[in-house]
Amino acid sequence: MCLTVHVCASPPPRRPHPKAGPGRPVYIRSARLLAPLALLALAGCATAPKPPPHHALRPTPAITGDHTRSERAILDAFFRANKLRLRPDELEQIIPHCAPRGHMDRNHLRRAAQNRQRVLMAVKADPVLLERAFLNKRPLLIMMPHPDKRYAVADPMIPVSWNRETACLQLLDGAGVRHTIAESDFFSRREPLKQAALLLISPNAARCLQLAREQQLALADFWLQRGAYRKARAAYTAAEETALDTTDINAILGQATILFRKKRYHDARCLLLKALELAPDNPAVLNNLAYAMLQCNDELLTALRHATKAHRLDPKNPLILETMGSINLRVGDAPKAAHYLELAWANSLQHSPEVQIAIMDQLTRAWIANSRQDLALQVAEQRRRAFPSYRFPRDILTQLPALRGRPATPP
Secondary structure (H helix, E strand, O other), rough: OOOOOOOOOOOOOOOOOOOOOOOOOOOHHHHHHHHHHHOOOOOOHHHHOOOOOOOEOOOOOOOOOOOOOHHHHHHHHHHOOOOOOHHHHHHHHHHOOOOOOOOOOOHHHHHHHOOOOOOEEEEOOHOOOOOOOHHOOOEEEEEEOOOOOOOOOOOEEEEEEEEEEOOOOEOOOOOEEEEEEEEHHHHHHOOOOOOOOEEEOHHHOOOOOOOHHHHHHHHHHHHHHHOOOOOOOHHHHHHHHHHHOOOOHHHHHHHHHHHOOOOOOOHHHHHHHHHHHHHHHHHHHHHHHHHHHHHOOOHHHHHHHHHHHHHHHOOHHHHHHHHHHEEEHOOOHEEEHHHHHHHHHHOOOOOOOOHHHHHHHHHHHHHHHHOHHHHHHHHHHHHHHOOOOOOOOOOHHHHHHHHHHHHOOOO
């Protein structure tokens, strides 16, 4: 076996230019070669990369044919595109069969997203956000009105492609049909629909985005429902900082809600007193302050005055009516308490189960205080049928022993 060895001779040393001084070699040829390369590199760094001419959502959301309404089909496809699933009973709560076209219960939709560890945010469908959504593969649910009718009901659709060369977008509807529209028509929608895009995002991914004030409040409400009070307080503080002024009432109310959950009613009252100075005619501030005073069991007449003013500003708010009834029940006026609590119950059907249960429990206590055990038992039975998984408080079970061990009858 022969082994061949290649010996490479080292290149001869370069000679310095004759005009160079001693100890300072200058290579004219190398400088002439490197100068154009440096200019090309600088020119390449200064040129911004062009956006891709075509965006597409991959994979395309699938429209299943087992839905009786197109709104349900597109909503189910929206959740499937986010790798989530909606149960049939949740679809019925969000879009009932008897609901008019375009109706969508945002409370149930937000609750369905929270149960799947997602935050439902309303975002502005401008070119920057739409391009970012395509690049990050985040589906959007767009409310698109009919082009021929000015005040038509907006239909939910999902943008599936955007061709910048032809300036056209393709939107997928609930029937599986793709509608091609010009991007000028899409971005020139009337003002209420410019922020009608819905986005499902995880809370950890939301922290990496530049969230507006409304989106910070949605993230704070998500953490509040989860019991993460520190993260909720941080989100409320961020919403207050991103507000146009430094007196964001909604952020202050959110911080007060956190204190309510922690049963720090005295701290909440101090915070709401400062909010009352900033917004003396805000019914939410007045109602929360009255509730804090009620829980502190201090200055009940002042609390009743605040609640009365809030009721005058917002007469059909069930939360305010429940506060009015609770204060009257605490001061001993049981008939008036039952009156306000019945009004609160009648106006709370579109609210969460927690709100309805709190009102029904207070109404049961009010009828017990009026020595109307029969009416109290009727309200309690209705509560059991409507919400069978929620237990009764001990004081109601003590006053109405017939509720113990009785199974819930179907409505």
